[in-house]
Amino acid sequence: MTGLDPALLESLLARALRRGGDYADIFFERKRSQSFRLQDGKIHEASVGMTMGAGIRVISGERSGYAHSDDLSPESLASAADVAALIADDPNAPARSIAIVARTVPAMYDRFDEAPIDAAIIVDYLHRADTAARAIDARIDAVNVSFASELQEVQIAASDGRLVYDRRPLMTLGVQALGTHEGRRANGYYGDGGRTGIDFFLTTTPESIAQRSGRIAATNLDAREAPAGEMPVVVGGGGGGVLLHEAVGHGLESDFNRHGTSLYSGRVGERVASDLVTIYDDGNLHGERGSLAVDDEGTPGQHKVLVERGILRGYMQDHLNGTLMGVPSTGSGRRQSFRVMPQPRMCNTHMPAGDSTFEEIIASVDRGVYATSFAGGQVEISKGDFVFMVAEGYLIEGGKITAPIRGATLIGNGPEAMTKVTMVGNDARLANRSYTCGKGGQYVPVGVGMPTVKLSSCIVGGSRVG
Amino acid sequence: MSDSLTFAVAAVEAAIAAGATDAEATASIADRFSAEARDATITKLEQSRSRSLSVRVFVGTRRAQLGTSDLTTAGIRELCARAVEAARFVAEDEFGGLPEAFATDLDALPLKIASDDVSARTADAKVADILDLERRIRAGDARIDNSNGSRIGDGSGETALANSRGFRGTFRSTSASLGTSPVARDGEHKRISYYGTGGRSYASLDSTEFVASEAVRRAIAMCGASTPPTQTMPIVFERDVAASVLGDLFNAFSASNVAVGNSYLVGKVGEKIGSDLVTIVDDGRLVGGLGTSPFDAEGVATRTTTVFDAGVLTTYLYDTYYGRKLGAASTGNAGGGGAIGVNNLYLRAGNGSLEELIAATPRGILVLDTIGFATENASGGYSRGARGLLIENGALAGPVDGFTIAGNFIDMLAAIDRVANDLRFDSSIVSPSFRVAEMTVSGLG
Numbered sequence: 022m023t024g025l026d027p028a029l030l031e032s033l034l035a036r037a038l039r040r041g042g043d044y045a046d047i048f049f050e051r052k053r054s055q056s057f058r059l060q061d062g063k064i065h066e067a068s069v070g071m072t073m074g075a076g077i078r079v080i081s082g083e084r085s086g087y088a089h090s091d092d093l094s095p096e097s098l099a100s101a102a103d104v105a106a107l108i109a110d111d112p113n114a115p116a117r118s119i120a121i122v123a124r125t126v127p128a129m130y131d132r133f134d135e136a137p138i139d140a141a142i143i144v145d146y147l148h149r150a151d152t153a154a155r156a157i158d159a160r161i162d163a164v165n166v167s168f169a170s171e172l173q174e175v176q177i178a179a180s181d182g183r184l185v186y187d188r189r190p191l192m193t194l195g196v197q198a199l200g201t202h203e204g205r206r207a208n209g210y211y212g213d214g215g216r217t218g219i220d221f222f223l224t225t226t227p228e229s230i231a232q233r234s235g236r237i238a239a240t241n242l243d244a245r246e247a248p249a250g251e252m253p254v255v256v257g258g259g260g261g262g263v264l265l266h267e268a269v270g271h272g273l274e275s276d277f278n279r280h281g282t283s284l285y286s287g288r289v290g291e292r293v294a295s296d297l298v299t300i301y302d303d304g305n306l307h308g309e310r311g312s313l314a315v316d317d318e319g320t321p322g323q324h325k326v327l328v329e330r331g332i333l334r335g336y337m338q339d340h341l342n343g344t345l346m347g348v349p350s351t352g353s354g355r356r357q358s359f360r361v362m363p364q365p366r367m368c369n370t371h372m373p374a375g376d377s378t379f380e381e382i383i384a385s386v387d388r389g390v391y392a393t394s395f396a397g398g399q400v401e402i403s404k405g406d407f408v409f410m411v412a413e414g415y416l417i418e419g420g421k422i423t424a425p426i427r428g429a430t431l432i433g434n435g436p437e438a439m440t441k442v443t444m445v446g447n448d449a450r451l452a453n454r455s456y457t458c459g460k461g462g463q464y465v466p467v468g469v470g471m472p473t474v475k476l477s478s479c480i481v482g483g484s485r486v487g
Numbered sequence: 488m489s490d491s492l493t494f495a496v497a498a499v500e501a502a503i504a505a506g507a508t509d510a511e512a513t514a515s516i517a518d519r520f521s522a523e524a525r526d527a528t529i530t531k532l533e534q535s536r537s538r539s540l541s542v543r544v545f546v547g548t549r550r551a552q553l554g555t556s557d558l559t560t561a562g563i564r565e566l567c568a569r570a571v572e573a574a575r576f577v578a579e580d581e582f583g584g585l586p587e588a589f590a591t592d593l594d595a596l597p598l599k600i601a602s603d604d605v606s607a608r609t610a611d612a613k614v615a616d617i618l619d620l621e622r623r624i625r626a627g628d629a630r631i632d633n634s635n636g637s638r639i640g641d642g643s644g645e646t647a648l649a650n651s652r653g654f655r656g657t658f659r660s661t662s663a664s665l666g667t668s669p670v671a672r673d674g675e676h677k678r679i680s681y682y683g684t685g686g687r688s689y690a691s692l693d694s695t696e697f698v699a700s701e702a703v704r705r706a707i708a709m710c711g712a713s714t715p716p717t718q719t720m721p722i723v724f725e726r727d728v729a730a731s732v733l734g735d736l737f738n739a740f741s742a743s744n745v746a747v748g749n750s751y752l753v754g755k756v757g758e759k760i761g762s763d764l765v766t767i768v769d770d771g772r773l774v775g776g777l778g779t780s781p782f783d784a785e786g787v788a789t790r791t792t793t794v795f796d797a798g799v800l801t802t803y804l805y806d807t808y809y810g811r812k813l814g815a816a817s818t819g820n821a822g823g824g825g826a827i828g829v830n831n832l833y834l835r836a837g838n839g840s841l842e843e844l845i846a847a848t849p850r851g852i853l854v855l856d857t858i859g860f861a862t863e864n865a866s867g868g869y870s871r872g873a874r875g876l877l878i879e880n881g882a883l884a885g886p887v888d889g890f891t892i893a894g895n896f897i898d899m900l901a902a903i904d905r906v907a908n909d910l911r912f913d914s915s916i917v918s919p920s921f922r923v924a925e926m927t928v929s930g931l932g
Contacts, residue, residue, distance in 0.1 A: 055573065060747055063578035066825055067551040069569045074556055083525075087533040091556040104534050137569075140576040163748035199748045199865055206751060208865040241866070249893065249929035250717040280525065282635045282670050284677060360537065399858040399872070403635075403670055403679035406889055408859040408872035430859045430870040432891050432929075482870040482891025484927040486717055 022186045024049050024176030025075065027121055029095060033077060034119040034180045037102040041111025042081040044340070046179040048317060049075040050359040054171035055137050059147040059164075067140070070171075076359040077101045080341055081109040087362050121184040127321060129307060129314040133172070133190035133218030143168050146222060150196050150231035157235030160200040160242055166231070167195045170219075177319035185319040190216050191310070191466060193455055196231045198238035207244065207427075209237025210396070210412065212455030215308045230453075237394055237413045240425045247414065247429035247483025253389035254431060254479040255382055255417065259452040260395045262469030265300050266370050266458070267398035267407040268435045269293070273327050273335075274353070274365040274460075275342035277402050284405040284435060285333060293333045294439030297375055300328040302337055304352045304368035310454045310466040311368035318354035318363055325351050327370075331439075339365040357463040364461055371470030375445025382444045382475050384420040390481050391415045391422055392431065397456070405435035408482075430482040438476060446473030491516045491647035492657050494558055498542050499649050501560075501567040507544040507574075509585050509651045510567075513784060513823065514540045514558075517644025520610070523636045524617035526625075530636065532610075541823060542567065546574045548583040552825060582811035589654040590781055590788035598658075599775040602688030605643045605661040613639045616665060616695055623699035624669040628707050635668035635679060641689070646780075654786045662777065663689045667702045673710040680705035685913050687775050705855060709874060712886035715930045721851035722892055722926045723844060723878065726909050728854050729918035733767070733834055736896060737916065738864050740794055740802075741820075741827045742809035751867030751896060752800060761798035761900035764837055764921070768793050769804060771819050771830035778831040778915030784823035789830055792818045798900070804829070834918040837906030841920045844907045846881040848922060853878055854892065867896040890930035899923050 030047055037045040054070040075098060076089035086108025088101035147166045154164045170192040178184045195212030211234040213225055256264050269285075277283035285293065294300075304313045304322025313322040318340045326334045338346070339354030342365055354363040383391065391414060398409030408430045415422045451470035458467040488496070494514035502510035516538045523531040541554045544567065551574035553566045620637035641663040648656045666683025682702035684693040693701075724732055739750040752760075771789025773779050783789055785807055793801055803813070806821035822828020845853060857871040874888035894902075902924040910919040 055569075057573075057576070063580070064576055065578070065580070067570070067573035067577050068824075069551070069553045069566060069573055071553075071555040071557050071562065071566055073562075083528060083530055085531050087531070087535075089535045089537075091538050091558070101535070107534075108529075108532050140573060144576050165747055165749075197749070201748075206748065206753065206865040208749060208863075247870075247893075249891075249927045250932055251930075277635075280635065281633055282677065282679065360535070362531070362533070397860065399860065401679065401858060403677035404888070406858070406872060406874075408891070410859055410870075427866060427868055428863055428870070429868075429893065430872060430891050432872040432889060434889060480714075480889070480891065480929055480931075482872070482893050482929045484868075484870070484893040484895070486719060486927055 023051050023174040024186060027184060030178040031119045031121055033098055033102045034178060035117045036099060037077055037079050037106050038117045038180060039114065040106045040109045041114035042079040042109035044080040044180055045078060046177060046318060047075055047077050048359055049176040050173060052171055052173040056167060056169040057143050057147060059151055059166040062151055064144055064147060072358055074359040077105045078362055079105045079108050083345055084108045085341065085362060089360050119180050121178050121182055123184045126185055126187055126314040129305060129312050129322060130190055131217035131308040132220060138170055138219045142219060146194065146227040150227040153228035153231035154196055154198045154235040157232055158200060158239035160202050161198050161235055161238055162201060163199040165197040169193050179319060183319045185315050187314045190218060192217055192221065194227060194230055195455060196234035198235045200238050200242050202242040207238060207241035209234045209241060211237060211453065213453040215310050215454040216312055217308050240413055241427060244425040244427040246485040247426040248481055249483045249486050251478050251480050253386045254476045254481065255386060255389065255391045256474045256476065257393035258446060258448045258471055258473045259450045261474060262371050262452055262471040263395045263398045263409045265372055265471060266367060266469050267400040267409055268433060268438050269300055269328060270367045270370045271400045272402050272405060272435055273337055275336040275338045275346060276365050278336050279342045279346055283402050288333050289335060291333055292331050293436045294328055294331040295442045296331040297445045298328055298331050298439050298442050300370065300372055301325060302327055302367050302370045306369050309369045309451065309468040310456065311468040313368060316352045316354045317356045318350065320350040320352040320354065322368060323352045337365050337367060339363055355465050357465060361463055364463065366460060366465055367458060367467050369468030371451060372449065372472060374447045374449035374472050377444045377446050379446055379448055379473050382446055382473050383417060383422060385444065385475065386417040387419060389417045391417050407435060408432045432480045432482055438479065441477045442474055443477045444475035448472050489645055489647060489657050491645045492649060492655060494540055495647040495649035498540055498563050499651055501564045502542055502544045503651055505568040505571045506546065507571050508547055509545040510542060511585060511650035511785065512540060512542045513646065513648050515644055515646045517642050519642045521638065521640035522614055522617060523638045524621050525634060525636050526621055527618065529614055542570065544570045544574055545584055546571060548580050549574045549577040550583050551577060582808050585650055585652055586785050586787050586807040586817060589786040590656060593656055593781050596781050597774060598772060598779050598781060600687050600779050601659040601661045604689045605641045605663055608689050619695045620667040620699050623695060624667055624703050627699055627703035630671040630707060630710065631669045631703060632672050633670040635670060637667040639665045648782065648786050650786060656782050656786055658781055661687055663692060665692055665698060667698060669702050669706045671706040671710055678706045678709045685777060687777065708876060709886045709888060712874065712888040714889040715887045715928055716932050717929050719925050719927050721848055721922055721924055723848060723851055723853045723922045724920060725853060725855050726918055726920045728857055729921055730914060730916050731857060733832060733918045734916045737829055737832060739896065740804055742803040742805045742813055743827045744864055745803050746809050746812050749864045751865065755800050756802060759799045760897060761795050762903045763797045764903050764906045765795045765798045765900055766835040767795040768835060769830050769832045773831040773912060776831040776912055778829055783819045784821040787817045787819045787821060789819040829916055831912065832916045833910060836908045836910035836919045838908060841907045841909050844905050844920060844922060845878055845883060847905065848878045849880060851878040852887060852928065853883065869894050869896055869899065890928055892926050892928055894926040
């Protein structure tokens with residue numbers, strides 16, 4: 022197992038608690054990465070990377086002290102422990118003796134290889150994707166393909182005696198297709214991968230990813246300006262889960278709720294959505310981007326019910342906020358790297374299937390928008406206003422999908438929008454695995470998923486009035 | 488030799504030993520401090536030294552790069568070998584390779600990007616500042632009953648660049664920032680805001696009194712906001728959100744996007760696109776600027792580049808590679824990792840204050856904040872969630888939120904019809920407030 026010597030970890034934890042404090046932990050990370058990019062039909066660039074270091078945290082009540090070091094000598098780590106210890110100031114703190122015991126973690130990832138993926142295979146996949154994207158539409162004149170893979174090995178030791186190791190693969194193939202039509206440029210993007218190895222592409226081929234990207238680009242080349250104003254919006258299955266992530270998910274992260282800055286603070290047990298709405302956040306879905314055998318504090322990834330038939334059931338907890346709120350961690354403590362402290366974060370946020378068929382949902386809309394592909398979103402957690410950006414969308418006229426429209430931002434308010442969920446499809450699915458979430462400057466891979474969902478009204482931020 | 492330069496030179500030597508025909512390495516070593524306060528409690532205290540190394544290797548005209556935090560000799564050697572191996576899978580590229588000319592005038596530059604006051608300031612003094620912010624925002628208005636924390640942070644470091652053509656450059660730089668995020672109670676809603684200040688020294692920052700009052704003003708101003716009806720109207724972007732528009736615009740004149748067709752400005756150099764008021768400059772050597780450095784990530788001298796001159800697109804921003812590819816010289820905008828970056832990018836200030844601009848606007852919205860981000864580099868489509876204040880008869884009226892503003896960058900640039908004089912260099916991308924004559928507001932109805 023890759024990591025620091027357990028005896029050294031025990032002495033560092035004891036040292037970190039020398040001035041007092043309730044809890045200390047050490048996060049060691051060794052992440053090897055590689056990426057290749059294709060541009061203009063040629064392999065344009067390759068990169069390799071290594072992130073290695075350790076971070077030491079001391080928690081004293083609601084106070085956290087932190088220091089990290091990329092120099093793994095015992096002396097440098099001891100200095101980091103001393104800096105982290107500064108947050109506590111108990112002159113009478115008794116000397117602590119820490120004993121850590123290794124625990125096993127569940128298998129959570131698809132099969133992957135220890136060694137970096139063979140560059141010749143990657144290069145072949147990039148060329149295949151390039152060819153497939155160009156073949157979709159003669160107007161596509163530029164294709165950019167990127168492949169990235171990493172293996173992050175972590176070791177987490179805590180003063181409560183835990184010692185865990187996890188080895189997390191992550192891989193993405195992303196294709197951007199661009200074209201020109203009548204002097205106007207448009208693009209499409211699609212990516213897929215997950216916590217998986219290169220065998221993933223035996224079933225989800227580079228061609229299938231590239232074709233999806235090419236089709237989005239071709240659609241956008243023919244698209245007209247999106248309408249502006251309030252109207253029914255049908256949010257497509259899979260990637261539509263971005264809606265849940267923004268409208269509800271962030272507001273249920275426990276740091277915002279412990280501090281009372283979220284609009285969902287203190288509302289467990291209350292109705293926050295229509296009774297058609299159930300939302301889960303799962304850390305334990307095999308191979309998904311947001312899945313974790315253990316989180317970055319050593320707690321196993323788990324199934325969490327956030328909203329059940331419209332009723333708020335609970336928050337996503339990390340160690341610090343769970344302890345202060347008197348509940349266990351839900352395995353939601355995540356961090357971008359050893360250089361930063363963990364925060365409560367989402368894993369894979371999704372909604373189970375409802376009863377309606379896709380056809381019923383579309384047929385129910387006289388004039389509205391069907392949004393099928395999303396470029397991401399953002400939320401302001403206190404009032405709860407959120408946006409999510411449509412990358413591929415269509416008008417619905419007279420119960421039928423008609424003309425494509427150019428990307429527009431949809432805006433709503435969390436509970437208000439969730440109350441307007443009036444139909445939920447029977448076609449629940451997880452999105453393609455290409456989403457990354459940012460919070461407090463930290464980026465972590467996540468998953469989203471949803472059946473087709475109808476919002477009876479939503480503001481569509483297009484530029485065409487009337 | 489400084490520590491960072493020692494690492495950079497060692498990395499170049501390791502890359503050449505691994506089979507590279509040319510190599511370039513950037514090493515940085517920085518001490519960082521950050522703290523957060525909530526109400527009367529210091530909730531976070533962080534302090535660390537970070538070291539990192541990035542290397543570009545060339546095998547003939549093929550290139551690969553590496554980034555690592557493992558600065559052991561064995562670690563550097565192993566990764567250099569992997570990068571050289573990876574480069575063999577990259578296509579021959581006639582535009583690849585190190586620049587021909589490097590910055591030479593390094594010692595004489597009065598850049599003022601490092602200040603002793605950053606390392607001199609004690610942790611106690613820094614912590615006192617954020618406790619002061621927490622007190623001031625709560626005292627600022629009875630409706631402020633919570634906060635998302637006040638934060639202070641600084642960095643003090645050294646960056647070194649070395650390459651196999653003999654270039655050796657180092658510079659020291661510092662930065663400091665301070666900000667707060669009050670939450671106001673507004674009936675059943677909470678209104679959160681943020682205001683912050685940044686600079687190369689603590690002395691250059693706004694006072695805690697000013698930061699707290701600006702943050703409080705922004706939270707309170709939004710109390711009672713409603714969603715406006717769907718319509719077209721003039722939009723005034725206040726300077727911080729104006730800077731974010733400029734940041735979106737940068738993506739379109741970054742040569743790396745232009746070269747792959749991912750820009751609405753492809754083929755438009757020499758064309759008059761913006762109004763006469765649109766003069767946009769990137770200045771790599773602005774004294775004390777947060778984006779200032781003596782040389783870019785390839786060792787090319789930084790300089791001043793006028794990207795838009797009175798509305799005419801005069802150039803894209805280039806590094807060496809994309810300059811060669813598109814037939815231009817580097818503008819000193821290599822940003823590291825093969826990306827093109829801004830130095831200090833700004834829209835030239837106009838005449839008159841923001842207040843005068845508002846007074847000259849019979850009807851419109853002063854946008855204080857947007858949410859969402861750009862995805863439409865190719866088409867130029869712009870659509871964001873927004874909040875701000877209505878302008879009626881030249882005066883600020885009620886707050887509005889829960890709406891979007893939309894348009895197309897090409898149209899928006901042409902429609903910038905007023906620019907205020909409130910430009911401040913407190914970030915690497917800055918802008919004075921400006922007005923766009925017409926955009927679509929999507930809200931109720």
